[in-house]
Amino acid sequence: MKLTIPDKNLLNRTGEVDYFDWNYKFPIKYILKYRFKRIIQLLGNEKYGWLLEAGTGSGIFLPELSKHCEHLYACDIHRDFDHITSLCEKYGIKDYNLSTQSIDQTNFPDESFDAIVAVSMLEFVPDIQKAVTEIKRILKKDGVFITICPMESKILDFFLSFYTRKSPKEEFGNARQAVSKILEQNFTIIEKGNMIPILGSFFPVYTHYKFKK
Structure with a gap:
């Protein structure tokens, strides 16, 4: 699968947990790009009318997402959108909207x-349930919510600790234990899978979901 990843020089770090530069570092870039590829696979061949990326960060995924919708929206809690505007213009994205707001409100x-x-x-949102309730509110009745979340994993924890110089507990708190349970209690699962297939069921690294209300 061909994945559009912007030139690193077009991006800025927008917050403490915006690790966009990892997408250009060996070997962790292969784990991170897996997430984007899985999202694209879950979006499928359909072109959506109105698509929102919640927690867009540096905007690294926007050029790819723009191929899959007519109207592209993105929100995050930061205010550093100047470079993202330039990024959208660079990639010819014309119908887009960027806003500073948290997905929980x-x-x-x-x-x-x-x-x-x-x-x-979602693992960085203080109140996951509140965020999920808001996502359900703004999602159309026949819309889809697609997400991928890190799980507790010795493999992933090794890489995260190495690159962040922080413990997973310091980075995520207890969110990784809660996120899947909350999601599955609030949405209907269309598709669920793990990195790596079969093995990931026992030793999950990332879990991906495609949901409907």
């Missing part, structure tokens, strides 16, 4: 989006 109208995408984001 947005100003989007009810049932705004045909698709909502979140890549390794």
Whole structure:
């Protein structure tokens, strides 16, 4: 699968947990790009009308997501959108909207989006249940919510500790233990899978989901 990843020089770090530069570092870049590829596979061949990326960070995924929708929206808690505007212009993205707001409380109208995408984001939200409730509110009745989340894994923890110089507990708290349970209690699963297939069921690294209300 061909994946559009912007030139590193077009991106800026937008917060403490924005590790966009890892996508260019060997060997962790292969783990991180797996997440994007899995999201694209879950989006499928359909072109969505209104798509939101929640927790866009540096905007690294926006050029790819723009290929899969007519109207692209992105939100995050930071205010550093100047370089993302330039990034969108560089890649010819014309119909886009960027906003500073947290996914647990947005100003989007009810049932705004045909698709909502979140890549390794929910584990950083202070109140996951509140975020999930908001996602359900702004997702259309026949819309899809697609996300991929890190799990507790010795493999992943090794890489995270090496690159962040922090313990997984310091980085995530107890969110990784809670996120899958909350998601599965609030949505209907269309598709679920693990990195790596079969082995990932016993030793999960990332778990991906495609949900409907």
